[in-house]
Amino acid sequence: MWESICLTLLATAGNNIGKVLQKKGTVVLPPLSFKLKVIQSYAGNRLWMIGFFMDIFGAVLMLKALSDAPVSVIQPVSGCGLAILCVFSHFYLKELVNALDWIGIALAGLGTIAVGLGGEEQDNSGISLLDLPWLAFTVSIMFIIMNSGLRVYKNRRREQELIQYEVAEEVIIGLESGILFGTASVISKMGFALAKAGYSPIIVPACISISICCSASGFVLQTGGLRQGRAIVVSTCAAVAAIVTGVLAGLLALGERLPVDPARRLFLLLGWVMIVAGVILMVASTRILSLFRRPLGRAHLKRPTSLRVREPGPSTVIQAASLHHLISSPAKEKA
Structure with a gap:
């Protein structure tokens, strides 16, 4: 179990840090296209290439971790990528990390340890190929309900001739993208479990292909939400939804179970809560601190929805050319 957790941490670190390096490399590069000169310029940029290979290496490690450990353990631990990114940004990029960020990092780290102490190997031998359509049906029903509300x-x-998204719209888009990211991890894990249960080995690439489609759809939804809504709301909802979806789908669709031992069960549940709390703190830290810094005389004033200005948000999602996001959970980073 600890080996898989370490692989997950290495995978999410490679994914997040790789995206930062890719972003820094693109500062002096033209927009990515299929033109030969553009491709050569990207291939010749050392920083971008290092980030690209770190991203791919992280994707491979994540697949290895999913093949060996329960998705209800791997998916929450992958949420610690934001904590790793905060530390990297602080020491390498010299970015300021505030007190709430450090608290979030500590919570995510302690939560990972708790998940490691409480998690245990799962027997997925009872999984059936019919579980895949049921999972797709459940996700489809959820999206029909959420999209109906979004349309309203x-x-x-x-x-009302409003320009900016309402809070409910931002929440729904964040939840939808997070559900797709979490489902992508579950489907990848399902492919490995079905192969171990005796199904044809071709089921593994088939499930990975489906997970790619799920993550690509989540990427499109989240990108649209980040452009038109507030990054803090969309990013937080997506991160939490990805973790919760991975846990619930692992328990319900893959037959994973909570530990029988009360102590291990407590550690696992506590670890899930601490990781989610840490992720929320790291994503929303700047916004939370800004609320406390407001003058007391203005604390009670609220701007009308129609005049609300979109916040830049302390966290943005850097997902260009990311294979990891096409097979596992979304990664967030500090802007």
């Missing part, structure tokens, strides 16, 4: 809010905003 969009129509109301159009009638």
Whole structure:
């Protein structure tokens, strides 16, 4: 179990740090296209190439971790990528990390240890190929419900001639993208479990292909939400939804179970809560601190929804050319 957790941490570190290096490398590069000169310029940029290979290496490690450990353990631990990114940004990029960031990092780290102490190997031999359609059906029903609500809010905003997204719209888009990212990890794990249960080995690349489609759809949704809504709301909802989806789908679709031993069960549940709390703190730290810094005389004032200005958010999602996001959970980073 600890080996898989370490692989997950290395994978999410490679994924997140790789994206930062890719972003820094693209500062002096033209927009990515299939033109030969553009491809050569990217291939000749040392920083971008290092980030690219770190991203790919992280994706391979994540697949290895998913093949050996329960997704209800791997998915929450992958959320610690933001903590690793904060530390990297602080010491390498010399970015300021505030007190709430450090608290979030500590919570994520302690939560990972707790998950390691409480997690245990799972027997997925009882999994059936029919579980895949049931998972797809459940996710589809959830999206029908959420999209119906999203359409209602969009129509109301159009009638009131509002420009910015309402909070409910931002939440729904974040939840939808997070659910797709979490589902992608579950489907990848399902492929490995079905292969071990005696199904044809071709089921593994088939499930990975489906997970790529899920993550690509989540990427499109999240990108649209980040452009039109507030990054802090969309990113937080996506991160939490990805973790919760991985845990619930692992327990319900893959037959994973909570430990029988009360102590191990307590550690596992506590670890899940601490990781989620740490992720929320790291994503929302700047916003939370800004609320405390407001003058007391203005603390009670609220701006009307129609005049709300989109916040840049302390965290943005750097996902360009990311294979990891096409097979596992989304990674967030500090802007």
